Amino acid sequence: MALTMWLVVRWAAAAVAAVTVQKWVAKTIQLERKLAETEAALKVARRERSAERTGRIRAQRELKNALLNKKCEDTNSTAFPMTPIGTVRSCFSTRNGTPRQPLLVTEARSCVVLYPGGIPVEAFDGLGQYSHCWLLYVFHDNTDLQRLWIKPGHRDFKAKIHVPRLQGTKMGVFATRSPHRPCPIGLSVAKIEGVYGGMLLLSGADIVDGTPVLDIKPYLPYCDSIPVAAAPSWVKAGGSDDVLAVQTVDFSEKFIHELASSWNLMEKYSLYSSPEEVRRLLKQVLSRDIRSLNQRERPHTAKLSEVSDIISRIASDSPHPVTGENGSDEENSLKEQREKFLELTRDECREGEVLYNLVIEGINVSYTQDSEGHVVVKGCRVLQHLDTPDIRKCRRGFKS
DSSP states (O other): OHHHHHHHHHHHHHHHHHHHHHHHHHHHHHHHHHHHHHHHHHHHHHHHHHHHHHHHHHHHHHHHHHHHHOOOTTOSOOOOOOOOOEEEEESBOSSTTSOSSTTSOTTOEEEEEEOTTSSOGGGGTTGGGSSEEEEEEEOTTOTTHHHHHHOOSSTTOOSEEEOGGGTTOEEEGGGSOOSOOSSOEEEEEEEEEEEETTEEEEESOOOOTTOEEEEEEEOOHHHHOOTTOOOOGGGOOSSTTOTTBOSEEEEOHHHHHHHHHHHHHHGGGOSSSSHHHHHHHHHHHHTBOOSOHHHHHSOSOOOHHHHHHHHHHHHTOOSSOOOSTTHHHHHHHHHHHHHHHHHHHHHHHHTTOOOEEEEETTEEEEEEEOTTOEEEEEEEEEOOOOOOTTHHHHGGGSOO
């Protein structure tokens, strides 16, 4: 009886083992079949991906060759597609008064704003870890920009230009930082003050308001700074031989009063928090002679008509009208101030003074400069506002 039970148990165990082995073999065969199918699918995917990559590389190469081989009409040069990524909101309203080099005016404030729907704001991630950055941009305000559109070739381009520091002596354009170049692209370095969403706050930039930005790159001291670099003596700033340095910059009581009175109109559009900050900016800007070579050589008894024409052109240039609930009232106020400014200017010009003009932060600043380099800021009037509602929010990032 015991033997029979033992045989039955052995038989049952053997049956269970046989069934288990059979199931394991069947499952193994099934897994091997799926593995073979997967490997075959991977091979097909690799071939398709390789063919796709090969086709993409071929298409990119053909497009590149097409661009390189595409000849501009009546020229031997090639063209490349470039689209600005954003624009600059700068304290320098016009070319006149914009520093000739970066970091000369450390009080200068600007803000790079990315175009909505373009480059994602995440492109700024990590940039705040650097102290400075490079900006590549377009000299959009050049007087000869239209000619470059009509005749994109360089055969008619003037190879030499008058250099302000050399009293009009000509130098090759590639030996200067002139904005009038065969390809009107600018390069400037600026200090990073902060990043707020799609806005990059900068100081020390020598860029005009509204400038289209092509690219932003971090400044790397280990390779961008060259201690042994040399340059001609005439390009060095400062020193007794600096022809552009002025002796003194003073503010008249009239100017201080007018700036304070105008502050309510310009405050919400300004990159600055107080009239005192604007005065510090003006002092740095005017500490170097910003006049053109013709203005410096012109006698200091210019005709009234010449000055009035300059002021009239500046006064009529208001591409950014005031907007808001009280827009019409403010426009009428601005017109009255312009007329009053012109009348005061005529009165002062009749006394024999030449009033030069600088438009900065949307205000027209008038000043005199004598032959010995003494500058006196005479007055100011609000001419235009830049409708940038986020300015008050982002200007908190600037350290006063």
